[in-house]
Amino acid sequence: MSNIVCANVDKSYGAINVIKGFNLDVSDREFIVFLGPSGCGKSTLLRMIAGLEDISGGTVSIGGRPVNDLEPRDRGVAMVFQNYALYPHMTIYDNIAFGLKRMKVPKDQIDERIKAVSATLGLEPYLSRKPTELSGGQQQRVAIARAMIKTPKVFLFDEPLSNLDAKLRHHMRVEIARLHQKLQTTTIYVTHDQLEAMTLADRIVLMKGGAIEQVGSPAEIYERPKSLFVAGFIGTPNINFIDVLVVEREGGWILRAEDMDIPISGKGFDLKPGQTAVLGIRPPDLLPVDAGHGSLNGVADLIEFHGNDALVTFRFAGKEIGALVKTSSCPKTGDRVTFGFDEARIHLFDAETGLSLRAGM
Ligand SMILES: Nc1ncnc2c1ncn2[C@@H]1O[C@H](COP(=O)(O)OP(=O)(O)OP(=O)(O)O)[C@@H](O)[C@H]1O
Ligand SMILES: [Mg+2]
Numbered sequence: 001m002s003n004i005v006c007a008n009v010d011k012s013y014g015a016i017n018v019i020k021g022f023n024l025d026v027s028d029r030e031f032i033v034f035l036g037p038s039g040c041g042k043s044t045l046l047r048m049i050a051g052l053e054d055i056s057g058g059t060v061s062i063g064g065r066p067v068n069d070l071e072p073r074d075r076g077v078a079m080v081f082q083n084y085a086l087y088p089h090m091t092i093y094d095n096i097a098f099g100l101k102r103m104k105v106p107k108d109q110i111d112e113r114i115k116a117v118s119a120t121l122g123l124e125p126y127l128s129r130k131p132t133e134l135s136g137g138q139q140q141r142v143a144i145a146r147a148m149i150k151t152p153k154v155f156l157f158d159e160p161l162s163n164l165d166a167k168l169r170h171h172m173r174v175e176i177a178r179l180h181q182k183l184q185t186t187t188i189y190v191t192h193d194q195l196e197a198m199t200l201a202d203r204i205v206l207m208k209g210g211a212i213e214q215v216g217s218p219a220e221i222y223e224r225p226k227s228l229f230v231a232g233f234i235g236t237p238n239i240n241f242i243d244v245l246v247v248e249r250e251g252g253w254i255l256r257a258e259d260m261d262i263p264i265s266g267k268g269f270d271l272k273p274g275q276t277a278v279l280g281i282r283p284p285d286l287l288p289v290d291a292g293h294g295s296l297n298g299v300a301d302l303i304e305f306h307g308n309d310a311l312v313t314f315r316f317a318g319k320e321i322g323a324l325v326k327t328s329s330c331p332k333t334g335d336r337v338t339f340g341f342d343e344a345r346i347h348l349f350d351a352e353t354g355l356s357l358r359a360g361m
Pocket of ligand 1: 013016018036037038039040041042043044045192
């Protein structure tokens with residue numbers, strides 16, 4: 001058992017409270033991603049779980065045992081950082097063996113463990129090299145090997161891929177996913193890259209200003225964002241937001257955006273006549289329709305080709321709106337474009353609180 005429980009965890013630096021009553025249950029074997037903008041407290045939380053930072057209030061438990069007063073080495077966790085800091089004068093073998101040697105593990109056991117770990121991570125050909133003779137991705141794998149070799153109960157990763165170029169990041173992301181499939185070690189992974197979070201996480205913990213904004217599977221967070229902040233943080237290309245006035249009419253509702261009316265049934269939403277709201281529609285959820293049949297239209301003023309699809313930008317109700325369309329049916333700049341949507345895929349938020357107006361959320 002190596003579940004992790006954070007109960008009312010607080011962190012203050014002097015008078016500044018940077019983590020506020022943080023509650024989270026991480027199941028054994030789960031892959032959790034802490035996601036959020038810079039400064040929201042992701043690293044601070046991870047470091048408190050690792051024991052590198054004092055806990056100002058509340059309790060962190062690992063495997064059912066409170067660890068607030070345990071030294072980092074007694075918590076059964078291994079951490080991989082963005083800056084993997086290998087010892088430059090040591091071989092890869094010695095870098096990986098370093099922790100075990102210090103723990104006075106017998107040499108034949110170290111040999112055996114290094115063999116297994118380097119096979120898992122594809123590091124066998126490099127064991128006698130020095131770190132400068134490896135690529136960035138290979139060096140990051142050595143850092144992971146160094147963490148793995150201690151057979152931790154919990155893996156903690158703090159932005160481990162942010163020093164790598166885009167292609168290598170993708171490659172390492174796949175490797176980390178495979179590694180987790182194989183080892184099933186409970187993992188908390190910190191990133192501010194939403195794509196990394198979406199592809200790796202069993203559950204994403206989306207943070208803002210030291211507190212949890214939403215916890216859920218990547219699909220839940222994408223499909224059912226609780227707030228404007230969540231909807232805006234997740235999804236590429238970015239979601240479109242349109243300020244609207246909610247108007248009741250017979251048998252349904254109208255979302256009035258400047259002088260444009262967007263009729264909806266309102267099914268699934270708790271709407272009040274006269275309230276101000278923000279309509280959110282993701283670019284792939286805008287569907288090209290014949291003129292006269294859709295509710296959002298304008299003149300295409302920019303086309304960005306992505307390959308199979310293209311992002312069409314047009315002005316509507318004073319806003320730049322992006323729609324993702326198949327390249328084969330892509331308009332040209334200057335063309336008049338009309339889009340509709342499936343009402344089940346739109347989002348509505350209270351303009352004042354920023355919270356979702358979806359019923360039951
Ligand atoms: N030693 C410190 N003294 C005072 N404030 C600190 C200290 N360390 C961190 N903070 C503050 O705590 C907040 C959270 O920092 P943290 O490093 O956890 O953010 P983060 O989410 O990891 O951000 P990033 O994505 O930039 O790494 C920040 O506002 C930061 O300024
Ligand atoms: Mg950080």
